[in-house]
Amino acid sequence: MLRAKCWVLGALLVAAFAGVTLVAQQPDRSHPPPVGPPPPLNLPAIQKQKLSNGLPVWVVELHEVPVAQVNLVIFSGSAAEPGRKFGVASLTAAMLEQGAGSRSALEIADAVDYLGADLSASGSWDLSALRLHVPVARLADALPIMADVALRPTFPKEELERQRQQRLTSLLQGRDDPATIAAVAFARVLFGVEHRYGTPISGSAETLKAFTTDDLRAFYASAYRPENAALLVVGDVKPGMALPMLEKNFGAWKASAAPAAPVKFPAVEQPTTRSVYLVDKPGAPQSQIRIGWIGVPRSTPDYFPILVLNTILGGSFSSRLNMNLREQHGYSYGASSSFDMRAAAGPFVAAAGVQTDKTAESLKEFFNELTGILQTMPADELSRAKNYVALRYPSSFETTGDISRRLEDALVYHLPDDYFSKYVQNIQAVTAADVQRVAQKYIAPGKFAVVVVGDLKTIEPGIQALNLGPTKKLSVDEVFGPKP
Amino acid sequence: MLALVLATPARAQTKLDVAYTQFKLANGLTVILHEDHSVPLVTVNMWYHVGSARERPGRTGFAHLFEHLMFMGSGHVKPGEFDSWLEAAGGDNNGSTQTDRTNYWINVPSNALELALFLESDRMGHLLDSMTPKTVDAQRDVVKNERRQSVENQPYGIAQVVLNEMLYPEGHPYHWPVIGYMPDLTAASYEDVVAFFEKFYAPSNASLVVAGDIDSAAARRLVEKWFSDVKAAPPPEPMGIPAAVLTGVKTRTVGDKVQLPRLYLAWLTPRHFAPGDATLDVVADVLAGGKNARLYKRLVYDMQIAQDVSAFQASAGLSSSFVVIATARPGHTAAELQKVIDEEIKKLQSELPTAHELERSLNQIESSFYNRIERVGGFGGKGDQLNAYYTETGDPDWFNEDLARYRALSVSDIRAAAEEFLPLDKRVELTIEPEKKP
Numbered sequence: 001m002l003r004a005k006c007w008v009l010g011a012l013l014v015a016a017f018a019g020v021t022l023v024a025q026q027p028d029r030s031h032p033p034p035v036g037p038p039p040p041l042n043l044p045a046i047q048k049q050k051l052s053n054g055l056p057v058w059v060v061e062l063h064e065v066p067v068a069q070v071n072l073v074i075f076s077g078s079a080a081e082p083g084r085k086f087g088v089a090s091l092t093a094a095m096l097e098q099g100a101g102s103r104s105a106l107e108i109a110d111a112v113d114y115l116g117a118d119l120s121a122s123g124s125w126d127l128s129a130l131r132l133h134v135p136v137a138r139l140a141d142a143l144p145i146m147a148d149v150a151l152r153p154t155f156p157k158e159e160l161e162r163q164r165q166q167r168l169t170s171l172l173q174g175r176d177d178p179a180t181i182a183a184v185a186f187a188r189v190l191f192g193v194e195h196r197y198g199t200p201i202s203g204s205a206e207t208l209k210a211f212t213t214d215d216l217r218a219f220y221a222s223a224y225r226p227e228n229a230a231l232l233v234v235g236d237v238k239p240g241m242a243l244p245m246l247e248k249n250f251g252a253w254k255a256s257a258a259p260a261a262p263v264k265f266p267a268v269e270q271p272t273t274r275s276v277y278l279v280d281k282p283g284a285p286q287s288q289i290r291i292g293w294i295g296v297p298r299s300t301p302d303y304f305p306i307l308v309l310n311t312i313l314g315g316s317f318s319s320r321l322n323m324n325l326r327e328q329h330g331y332s333y334g335a336s337s338s339f340d341m342r343a344a345a346g347p348f349v350a351a352a353g354v355q356t357d358k359t360a361e362s363l364k365e366f367f368n369e370l371t372g373i374l375q376t377m378p379a380d381e382l383s384r385a386k387n388y389v390a391l392r393y394p395s396s397f398e399t400t401g402d403i404s405r406r407l408e409d410a411l412v413y414h415l416p417d418d419y420f421s422k423y424v425q426n427i428q429a430v431t432a433a434d435v436q437r438v439a440q441k442y443i444a445p446g447k448f449a450v451v452v453v454g455d456l457k458t459i460e461p462g463i464q465a466l467n468l469g470p471t472k473k474l475s476v477d478e479v480f481g482p483k484p
Numbered sequence: 485m486l487a488l489v490l491a492t493p494a495r496a497q498t499k500l501d502v503a504y505t506q507f508k509l510a511n512g513l514t515v516i517l518h519e520d521h522s523v524p525l526v527t528v529n530m531w532y533h534v535g536s537a538r539e540r541p542g543r544t545g546f547a548h549l550f551e552h553l554m555f556m557g558s559g560h561v562k563p564g565e566f567d568s569w570l571e572a573a574g575g576d577n578n579g580s581t582q583t584d585r586t587n588y589w590i591n592v593p594s595n596a597l598e599l600a601l602f603l604e605s606d607r608m609g610h611l612l613d614s615m616t617p618k619t620v621d622a623q624r625d626v627v628k629n630e631r632r633q634s635v636e637n638q639p640y641g642i643a644q645v646v647l648n649e650m651l652y653p654e655g656h657p658y659h660w661p662v663i664g665y666m667p668d669l670t671a672a673s674y675e676d677v678v679a680f681f682e683k684f685y686a687p688s689n690a691s692l693v694v695a696g697d698i699d700s701a702a703a704r705r706l707v708e709k710w711f712s713d714v715k716a717a718p719p720p721e722p723m724g725i726p727a728a729v730l731t732g733v734k735t736r737t738v739g740d741k742v743q744l745p746r747l748y749l750a751w752l753t754p755r756h757f758a759p760g761d762a763t764l765d766v767v768a769d770v771l772a773g774g775k776n777a778r779l780y781k782r783l784v785y786d787m788q789i790a791q792d793v794s795a796f797q798a799s800a801g802l803s804s805s806f807v808v809i810a811t812a813r814p815g816h817t818a819a820e821l822q823k824v825i826d827e828e829i830k831k832l833q834s835e836l837p838t839a840h841e842l843e844r845s846l847n848q849i850e851s852s853f854y855n856r857i858e859r860v861g862g863f864g865g866k867g868d869q870l871n872a873y874y875t876e877t878g879d880p881d882w883f884n885e886d887l888a889r890y891r892a893l894s895v896s897d898i899r900a901a902a903e904e905f906l907p908l909d910k911r912v913e914l915t916i917e918p919e920k921k922p
Contacts, residue, residue, distance in 0.1 A: 391574020
């Protein structure tokens with residue numbers, strides 16, 4: 001969303017001048033040219049198949065570029081971790097590539113790189129995924145490596161130690177970055193230490209230090225199962241060509257143990273009063289601000305009104321938060337808001353990095369906008385936001401990677417078959433009354449948690465003077481847990 | 485290297501065909517059209533052939549500040565309308581500034597192409613009609629916050645600034661950062677804006693790509709309709725290429741609010757597309773592209789004294805730099821990392837890399853060419869690349885020629901480039917260390 005990136009990588013200046021001066025006829029600039037009816041988006045067909053072991057395969061043909069994207073999606077992520085083993089899902093995913101079949105970690109990486117392929121394994125809240133992107137000419141060579149990694153990981157002990165040290169060091173580095181501190185602190189104060197959402201996906205130093213290869217094997221066995229997975233293929237392929245290759249590599253996959261019992265999250269209460277949490281970053285020239293509370297799950301019936309609401313509040317360049325904090329006041333390079341929708345309710349957050357000497361002023365403007373959004377929505381703002389969301393929808397179906405991500409969402413969150421084809425009309429059906437209703441339901445400025453990471457000796461007096469609510473100071477250790 | 489039994493995959497060898505038409509308006513604006521009907525979207529991509537290299541000392545950061553002003557309205561577009569009109573049409577837009585160019589793109593559904601061309605042409609032809617000192621002040625504050633966010637409040641953010649100051653002598657146009665120095669941002673005036681626009685934003689110093697779901701003939705008529713009345717002006721004098729030579733080792737240590745030391749080694753290298761430039765991309769892969777690359781394998785995988793290592797040829801128009809960056813693990817020092825890095829560079833300078841290493845890099849580079857043509861709009865989309873190739877080579881569809889630079893390389897080229905361009909006794913060595921507590 002932010003405008004104007006800079007940096008290295010320059011370009012050669014070659015200017016050729018055809019020095020002809022000619023005054024042309026003037027076009028009518030008194031009004032912007034009219035915009036015609038939106039073009040139809042012909043959604044690519046999803047061809048749904050199954051392998052002999054029941055593993056679902058969804059194929060979408062896209063023939064512009066000779067590449068293929070193949071994703072194996074596992075419907076268990078960090079939220080499925082048993083008994084406070086926070087981080088085991090993402091660590092298990094990362095370990096798949098560290099030894100599989102007869103190959104070592106280095107051999108897997110070499111084989112994949114040599115094919116000009118990209119293979120990555122990662123875990124998020126509600127899924128784990130192994131994603132392959134490869135020139136279609138080398139798909140047949142890449143799939144056996146992907147299948148080894150997915151189905152025959154060996155979880156070598158020395159590779160676990162490597163991953164552990166990598167991750168502990170990353171956690172240590174996160175403590176340097178004010179934006180990371182703010183994000184981790186915000187989740188922690190909303191969800192606490194017991195709830196999974198209160199700790200980052202990668203876990204804490206405490207949990208990371210305790211993992212054994214048995215933990216990885218146990219999570220793998222319970223989650224990586226054909227009846228808990230699906231394959232997605234998007235690209236320059238035909239089902240008749242792709243299916244036999246997938247059958248050969250994934251058709252014999254059988255689960256090795258019983259599935260895990262579903263994990264139940266501890267109850268979590270919304271904040272009932274507004275509280276302020278301050279983390280000191282001495283000398284910081286900006287303060288990182290996060291404001292919000294617990295939002296909604298992906299299954300919310302209010303999904304479409306919330307998308308429109310958030311677009312108006314902080315989900316587009318012309319949104320109220322960005323226009324206020326950036327364009328009107330110049331306090332920030334950009335302000336935004338988001339509802340992080342997961343299988344269970346994730347956070348709603350309004351966020352910005354603001355200059356230190358305008359921290360209190362910025363907080364005041366945040367709350368002006370968070371309060372203002374509860375009022376009736378002007379018609380032009382509403383229609384602009386709806387058009388912005390609806391009319392740019394085709395751009396989420398442009399590349400093989402884009403389409404595969406849409407399909408992952410559809411699978412993981414059980415979206416209806418007509419979800420994509422009805423998306424635009426569902427957005428266009430949102431009314432001003434809908435937006436106001438969801439704003440009043442999900443935006444509660446009087447109860448929000450407010451996290452500020454900055455130079456407290458400069459910013460604290462101004463924040464106190466705003467009287468936002470009870471204030472608590474958090475050390476970096478209280479945010480992240482003990483230092484790795 | 486590993487003894488792997490792996491059949492050499494057939495090089496895809498597909499021709500990368502990005503068909504285009506090109507013409508020039510009487511006012512000097514070059515226009516390039518490319519049709520791709522895969523989704524009903526179009527991109528309007530404008531490059532002005534000016535960047536921070538054209539700034540003068542005392543006004544650093546000005547090209548980028550100017551870029552921000554291009555979104556603040558123009559003669560027939562009030563402040564805020566540029567974004568709100570585009571959003572109402574389902575459009576997105578952005579821009580960026582580098583040392584040698586400033587680019588702008590608007591992505592819209594294909595029915596809103598004319599709106600995008602109207603907005604793009606209005607700011608080319610009528611930017612100053614609505615510009616005021618107040619507009620400059622407002623974006624000055626935003627840009628200062630951009631600098632705080634990306635430099636001062638970003639761990640290791642100061643490194644890029646210091647690195648360029650060490651690589652390039654005072655007065656060289658790459659000496660100062662694109663984002664600029666704070667006092668210079670404060671000093672920038674409305675009068676500077678007028679002068680900069682008149683000098684650098686003429687149609688003869690720009691190129692426009694319209695790509696995506698268009699009919700080329702219809703798109704040409706619309707471009708002619710909206711851009712033909714933009715006043716012609718001569719382009720700026722071409723820049724000379726000023727000398728930049730490292731004659732020895734320059735070493736510096738700078739404190740930052742970080743916990744782990746990070747080492748930066750940098751060399752001055754051939755400019756973009758000059759002989760040696762593509763070779764150094766492969767050298768970077770051999771050193772740090774993937775887990776089996778030499779530096780990664782030793783520092784991160786085997787010795788486990790580094791958290792990360794990267795190497796890249798940062799290609800630019802007047803001069804490039806080759807940079808190696810590595811972060812020490814807790815308990816280890818930048819000096820330990822440097823010792824290993826130097827051993828590996830020396831080895832690459834004296835012994836040929838394996839055919840496997842070269843082939844692995846070429847296969848990855850070839851794939852990246854395919855991946856880069858999946859998207860039409862935005863930064864790095866096909867529209868942006870057509871404009872980049874046109875700007876730098878005069879040929880918008882230079883994809884195959886670019887890829888051919890890599891396909892022509894041999895293992896001896898790789899060794900020779902490491903020897904010629906990465907001398908251990910002529911470079912910059914920068915360490916970012918944890919700040920001493922007062």
